[in-house]
Amino acid sequence: MNVNIVVNGINTKGDIEPRMLLVNYVREHLGLTATNIGCDTSSCGACTIHLDGESVKSCTILAVQADGGNVTTVEGLAIDGVMHPMQESFMQNHGLQCGYCTPGMVMAAISILKENPNPTEQEVRAGLEGNLCRCTGYHNIVHSVLACAGKN
Amino acid sequence: MLPAPFDYKRASSAAEAISLISEYGGDAKFLAGGHSLLPLMKLRLAAPSVLIDIARITDLSYIKDAGNHIAIGALTRHHDVEFSSVIKQHVPLLAHAAGYVGSPQVRHRGTIGGSIAHADPASDLPATTLALGATYVVQGPNGTREIAASNFYKGFLESDLAEDEMLTEIRVPKMQGAGWSFQKFNRRAQDWAIVGVAAWRRGTESGVALVNMDSTPVLATGVSAALASGSSIVEASQLAAEQANPSGDNNASAEYRKHLSKVLVRRALETASA
Numbered sequence: 556m557n558v559n560i561v562v563n564g565i566n567t568k569g570d571i572e573p574r575m576l577l578v579n580y581v582r583e584h585l586g587l588t589a590t591n592i593g594c595d596t597s598s599c600g601a602c603t604i605h606l607d608g609e610s611v612k613s614c615t616i617l618a619v620q621a622d623g624g625n626v627t628t629v630e631g632l633a634i635d636g637v638m639h640p641m642q643e644s645f646m647q648n649h650g651l652q653c654g655y656c657t658p659g660m661v662m663a664a665i666s667i668l669k670e671n672p673n674p675t676e677q678e679v680r681a682g683l684e685g686n687l688c689r690c691t692g693y694h695n696i697v698h699s700v701l702a703c704a705g706k707n
Numbered sequence: 708m709l710p711a712p713f714d715y716k717r718a719s720s721a722a723e724a725i726s727l728i729s730e731y732g733g734d735a736k737f738l739a740g741g742h743s744l745l746p747l748m749k750l751r752l753a754a755p756s757v758l759i760d761i762a763r764i765t766d767l768s769y770i771k772d773a774g775n776h777i778a779i780g781a782l783t784r785h786h787d788v789e790f791s792s793v794i795k796q797h798v799p800l801l802a803h804a805a806g807y808v809g810s811p812q813v814r815h816r817g818t819i820g821g822s823i824a825h826a827d828p829a830s831d832l833p834a835t836t837l838a839l840g841a842t843y844v845v846q847g848p849n850g851t852r853e854i855a856a857s858n859f860y861k862g863f864l865e866s867d868l869a870e871d872e873m874l875t876e877i878r879v880p881k882m883q884g885a886g887w888s889f890q891k892f893n894r895r896a897q898d899w900a901i902v903g904v905a906a907w908r909r910g911t912e913s914g915v916a917l918v919n920m921d922s923t924p925v926l927a928t929g930v931s932a933a934l935a936s937g938s939s940i941v942e943a944s945q946l947a948a949e950q951a952n953p954s955g956d957n958n959a960s961a962e963y964r965k966h967l968s969k970v971l972v973r974r975a976l977e978t979a980s981a
Contacts, residue, residue, distance in 0.1 A: 556715060572712065573712075573713060573714065573715035573758070574709050574710045574711070574712055574713060575709075576709070579709075595708050595749070596746055596749070596750075597742065597745075597746055597809075597812075597813065598897070600810065600812065603812055606815075609786075609815040610811060610812045610815060611812050611815055611816055612812045612813070612816075615741060615742055615745050615746060615749075615813075615816070616741065616745075616816065617715075617738075617741065617745070619715050619760070620738075620741065620760065620762065663811070663812065666811065666812075666815075667811070681896075682811055684810050684811070684896035684897045685809065685810020685811055685812045685813065685896075685897055686810075
């Protein structure tokens, strides 16, 4: 089936099987491998990207469902080599260790601030409930999101 | 993990969706947000030969004040239920419970109709709409019919929906100032409830429903009857599990679930009565 999906501002197309997952479309069809597959069961959030401006788990969406949609992956955040403020905040606040969950965390965090620009710590923690990190204990991730909210 | 291969069809109206499901029969499934169905398909616990994508039927995504009830289109997402000012005002228990479904990413995709039609006893919204005395509107080849939530759930992942019927609207009576509480007991964020309770109370009237306490969501009518006849909350909550037949799993034994349901019903009624 033919699909047309805007990914990071670029029109992409593919003739794909209906069962292809959106995460496989961005990783394998487009070669955008920053988005990770973790649990593959919509629990861990490593595959979080934005579809039409909202955080979603791309392991649990068919690419055909995103046909005509607008996708942003973590590769699409930096502008002219300048990191997105959330990426910068994760770096400044040591919001990552191994980095596997980080693309999903950053995309989830941006979505949180878009819906609630000035969250409390508890709101950040609740907003990240769909993203698992096995390294940091979350403390510096939460701190990164709060710091970014302060900056914006 | 990939689902087994299937044919993909897109419907642009409820009538077209019903026509397609009539054409392809029992081996076809409706696909809304996909956050119940796709995980099952990836685990190969379900392998429909045809998926009929109904998510683009935009006129089934709405929240309307219909006088004595709120009418919610079946394709309204959990996120929209959670943040709707109309639902927060008139059915606050439902807005609150919607905010406990999965994670924000799941709530951006999953729909209230999908959750109810999936009829998972461990899901939050089947029990919550059951407690609230909701009515479900379904459409089939011969028109629409209304089903009381209390008559809808027939077994594990089984409902009164016929193969060629589609859930189109959820009608939830306004709570009219009733006190309420939603109790979700789990060990980790975003998990299903080990046991959950949705409850409201207004004078002698109340509604109490249990999550994950049987093969269907359970309406604990014995608790409401006891409260109506003057029992205390402590006394009434002891009846929580009387109509339930929970099973045991890795998280909890059946006995533990029964105990937990009494504790959570008591807490819910104390909050709802405060």
